Amino acid sequence: MRPTDPIPSPGTGGPGRRGFVLATGAAVAVTAGCSLNNPFNSAKTPAAEAADDLAPDVALAVTAVGALAQAQARIALVTKTFPALRPRVAGLTELHAAHLQALRAAVPKTVDPTPAEALPAVPASRTAALEQVAQTEQALHNRLVGLALRAESGPFARLLATMAAGLSQQLVASPLSGSPR
Amino acid sequence: MTPLDALQAALAAEHAAVYLTGVLGAQTSKAEQPVLYGSLLRAYRAHRRRRDQLTVLIAGRGGVPVSAAVAYELPAALDTVSDVNDAALQLERRIATTYGQLIENTTGAERRWALVALENSAVVQLEFRGTPEMFPGSSN
Numbered sequence: 001m002r003p004t005d006p007i008p009s010p011g012t013g014g015p016g017r018r019g020f021v022l023a024t025g026a027a028v029a030v031t032a033g034c035s036l037n038n039p040f041n042s043a044k045t046p047a048a049e050a051a052d053d054l055a056p057d058v059a060l061a062v063t064a065v066g067a068l069a070q071a072q073a074r075i076a077l078v079t080k081t082f083p084a085l086r087p088r089v090a091g092l093t094e095l096h097a098a099h100l101q102a103l104r105a106a107v108p109k110t111v112d113p114t115p116a117e118a119l120p121a122v123p124a125s126r127t128a129a130l131e132q133v134a135q136t137e138q139a140l141h142n143r144l145v146g147l148a149l150r151a152e153s154g155p156f157a158r159l160l161a162t163m164a165a166g167l168s169q170q171l172v173a174s175p176l177s178g179s180p181r
Numbered sequence: 182m183t184p185l186d187a188l189q190a191a192l193a194a195e196h197a198a199v200y201l202t203g204v205l206g207a208q209t210s211k212a213e214q215p216v217l218y219g220s221l222l223r224a225y226r227a228h229r230r231r232r233d234q235l236t237v238l239i240a241g242r243g244g245v246p247v248s249a250a251v252a253y254e255l256p257a258a259l260d261t262v263s264d265v266n267d268a269a270l271q272l273e274r275r276i277a278t279t280y281g282q283l284i285e286n287t288t289g290a291e292r293r294w295a296l297v298a299l300e301n302s303a304v305v306q307l308e309f310r311g312t313p314e315m316f317p318g319s320s321n
Binding site for chain 1: 277281282284285286289292293295296299300303304306307311312313314315316317318319320
């Protein structure tokens with residue numbers, strides 16, 4: 001940073017999101033000897049079973065996609081029950097889509113990241129339903145932070161951290177607790 | 182970039198942030214713009230706290246913490262409340278990117294610390310009329 005520069009200008013080096021996805025793709029390719037890489041096997045392996053056969057950061061990506069998919073499914077279920085809540089969670093919906101887009105390519109096609117457990121039923125009141133979404137989002141945030149801490153790749157850690165920070169911004173900008181508007 | 186380099190870059194950024202938020206606070210009337218003034222005061226204190234924590238982290242690694250510059254070039258326009266607000270928002274966005282870089286280049290407790298700093302900076306952006314981003318603190 002130039003001493004006279006009032007606003008620090010950090011380096012923007014590093015491979016960024018695209019670089020991470022390419023790097024993890026390579027990591028999948030070198031995970032030799034497991035059924036996940038068998039081109040003749042089109043069956044999908046559940047994420048929980050696949051984790052042991054994946055490179056560490058790929059396993060984290062699978063976990064992150066699973067957590068995001070669960071949050072997305074929760075919102076879909078709540079807005080199906082209470083369509084009026086759709087504008088209230090529109091920002092989260094867009095955010096999840098963007099985050100999934102950033103991670104999808106890192107997940108091997110033969111792995112099914114969808115969580116095995118069924119989602120709890122939607123509560124009868126809108127307030128309680130929103131509270132349920134808030135809890136899911138908080139859990140997702142905590143999961144992303146935990147994964148960022150565990151990531152071996154620096155760029156991947158950064159990606160997960162920026163996703164968690166984006167989620168925090170969204171939850172502060174559009175709080176879910178309190179009476180539904 | 183080594184972890185120490187990344188910590189030094191973050192410290193240099195926080196030195197500049199302490200300077201700039203001080204100037205922005207001085208440009209803001211506590212009586213006429215109490216909300217902006219309060220946000221700037223909280224931001225100033227947060228940057229000062231993180232500057233001190235980074236100094237400790239760097240010294241703990243055996244490094245010599247970088248010093249603050251004597252002065253920093255200010256944004257071209259700070260004539261209106263909007264100018265001050267925009268400068269504060271830009272500052273927080275750049276700081277968030279610095280912490281993204283720190284996360285990328287550290288592990289363990291230092292990365293954990295940087296994660297908290299990134300989150301704080303991302304949320305503070307909203308106080309300066311920032312809108313939620315998809316990936317605050319990313320390099321692209």
